[in-house]
Amino acid sequence: MPKVLISDKMDPQAAAIFRERGVEVDEITGKTKEELIAIIGQYDGLAIRSATKVTKEILDAATNLKVVGRAGIGVDNVDIPAASAKGVVVMNTPFGNSITTAEHAIALMFALARQLPEADASTQAGKWEKNRFMGVELTNKTLGLIGAGNIGSIVADRARGLKMKVAAYDPFLTPERAVELGIEKVTLDELLARADFITLHTPLTDQTRNILSAENIAKTKKGVRIINCARGGLIDEAALKAALDSGQVGGAALDVFVEEPATASPLFGTPNFISTPHLGASTSEAQVNVALQVAEQMADYLVNGGITNALNVPSLSAEEAPQLRPYMTLAEKLGSLVGQLEGDKIKGVAVEVEGAAAELNPKPITAAVLSGLMRAYSDTVNMVNAPYLARERGLDVREVRHDREGDYHTLLRVTVSTEAGERSVAGTLFSNTEPRLVELHGIKVEADLxxxxxxxxxxxxxxxxxxxxxxxxxxxxxxxxxxxxxxxxxxxxxxxxxxxxxxxxxxxxxxxxxxxxxxxxxxxxxx
Structure with a gap:
């Protein structure tokens, strides 16, 4: 029976789902890094929120760990490269708190527009400063979205309902998706120059860190109002403080900070600044949703092999897993065969599918080929860390799909390039379940591997x-x-x-x- 540790406070329904699905579960929260290292070796899965930091040291001690599930979106607290190298799947729940986070961004936008926190404090202090708090309408204002993914698209939908104009900067936003959302795709400079409100909905990466730098804040429309419910580090906080003081930024609302918990910040006390303690996902509905989702996803993987919302391995639904499993077995065997035959001479790999195999999700098949191939170099390789090891060795990996059907109703071919030329092996499934080699370096031969x-x-x-x-x-x-x-x-x-x-x-x-x-x-x- 697989065994999972829930190391952060989570809705009790999560543990119930694990048990219903045949997974043993322990709820042990509040452990220090050293205490977690001492016990993590006995678990197949680790369910976390934001408190537990899954570092390389913890992963090194997790000798049986197969999956880390983050109940929430952000995985800044997980060392994903180290997890990938160890062959550990990292999952999150990107949809469980999307509405909650989007609604919080809209709430902060209203709070900025009408100066609600200051007006509340003033009124409760016995003052009646009606003329002091002159707000602005949202109607007909331009909202600039930095990031138009799942949460950003929900914000866009709500903003359009408020009769706002929405412009979005997102390198991954296609023109077709922009039309579908009813928004305008723009460059970052165009957004900065036009937006009355800017809200950020992008992960923290090397490309997005300090995307609102001092230089970019200076390009904004004077008096712009900025909201960040995404990740700390997207905004240069010192530059934001200076822009608030100068009036370049008319107001800012942050739910996230570079350092959390943010018990002291130069922004605190600045006029027209609103802060909340990372409440974006903090509704009772969201807490339940992400807990249920992470438990279901982890149980699916540990019991059935289904992979959902993984960040370091191709997704494989519980429905797809039974259909793909024979192909993945064949793929791994073919990869192992060429890996053993060609060894260090391999420079690149091409995975070709035709017939029935061409109708399936190719990513798990390719990962299985690499898993078999890379076993020549590592005895701890699996589908998760095989692509990582292949990149580490500089292997060029290609996927080719053919609509044609040849001598076999389904065929998988693995071709490796070496200094001596190309070498290929091919296999099929007998009775749709039995892997069989049918070609070896251009020679027809049928064999079980x-x-x-x-x-x-x-x-x-x-x-x-x-x-x-x-x-x-x-x-x-x-x-x-x-x-x-x-x-x-x-x-x-x-x-x-x-x-x-x-x-x-x-x-x-x-x-x-x-x-x-x-x-x-x-x-x-x-x-």
Whole structure:
């Protein structure tokens, strides 16, 4: 039974879902890094919110860990490269608190427009400063969205309902999606120059860090109001303070800060500044939603192999998993075969699918090929860290999909490029479930790839099969199955032989086979 640790406070329904799905769960919150390192080795999954920091040290201690699930959107507290290198899936729940966060941004926009916090404090202090708080309408104002993904698109929809004009800067926003959302796609400079309100909805990356820098804030329309409910670090806080003091920025509302918890900030006390303590996802509905989603996603992965909302591996739904599993098994075996045969000589990999395989999600198939191939370099490789290891080695990976159907109803071909040229292997599924090799370096040969095997390339000549059988028999190596193919239709050409054997072939026996007349290459294989 898989075992999961919930290390941050989470709705109790999450633990109930794990148990209903056959996953053992412990709820142990508030642990220090050292205390977490001491216990993490016994768990297959780790469910977190924002408090737990999943560092490389914790991942190194997590010897059984398969998945980290973040109940929420941001994963700044997870070392994703280290998790990928360890083969750990990292998931989040990007939709569970989207509406809540979008509504908080709209609420802060209203608060800025009508100076609600200051008006409330003044009125409750016994003052009646009606003329002091002269707000602005949102109607017909231009809202500039930096980031038009899931949350940004919800904000855009709400803003259009308020009769605002919406312009968005997002490199990934297509013209078609912009039309669908009813917004205008613009450059960042255009947005800064035109927006009356700017709200940020983008992750924190090297490209977005301080996207509202002093230089960019200076390009904004004088009196602009800025809202950030996304991530701390998107705005240069010192530059924002200076712009508020000078009047370049007419108001700012931050729900997130560079340093959190933000118990002291130069922005605090600045006129026309509103702050909230990272409340974007803090509604009862959102807390329940993200807890339920992360539990369902992690249980799907640990029990069924389904991968949803993963950040470092292709998604694979619980419905897709049974259909794709035979293809992924075939892909891994073909990858393992070329990895063992070509080793360090591989410079690039092409994964081709045709027939029925071309109708499936190719990403998990490619990941499975790389998992088998990279096993020649690491004994801890899996679908998660295989692409990471391939990039680390500088391998060029391509996916090719063919609509045609050839000799087989479904075919998967793996071609590797080496200094000596290209080498390819191909396989199919018998009865839609049984992986079978059907081509090896251009030679037709049908074989199961399983257990201990011996690969031999030889000059096709009479008596060779008898000689190799005798050599293995004299060494007491039992042959389980025998698969033979050759180039061309007549003798004298090159032949390939795949033998399944009941035990590993000792090194001296390999040398004796190498020395048989006509032998060009011998390689022991293991699947």
């Amino acid at each position: 399983d257990g201990e095997m011996l690969y031999v390339v030889n000059q096709d000549a009479p008596g060779f099969i008898g000689r190799i059988g005798s050599a293995l028999g004299e060494a007491e190596v039992n042959i389980a199955t025998f698969h033979l193919g050759r180039r061309g239709s007549g003798p004298g050409g090159e032949a390939a032989l795949l033998l399944s054997v009941d035990s590993p072939v000792p090194e001296p026996v390999l040398w004796s086979v190498c020395n048989l007349p006509g032998v060009k290459r011998v390689k022991a294989l293991k699947f």
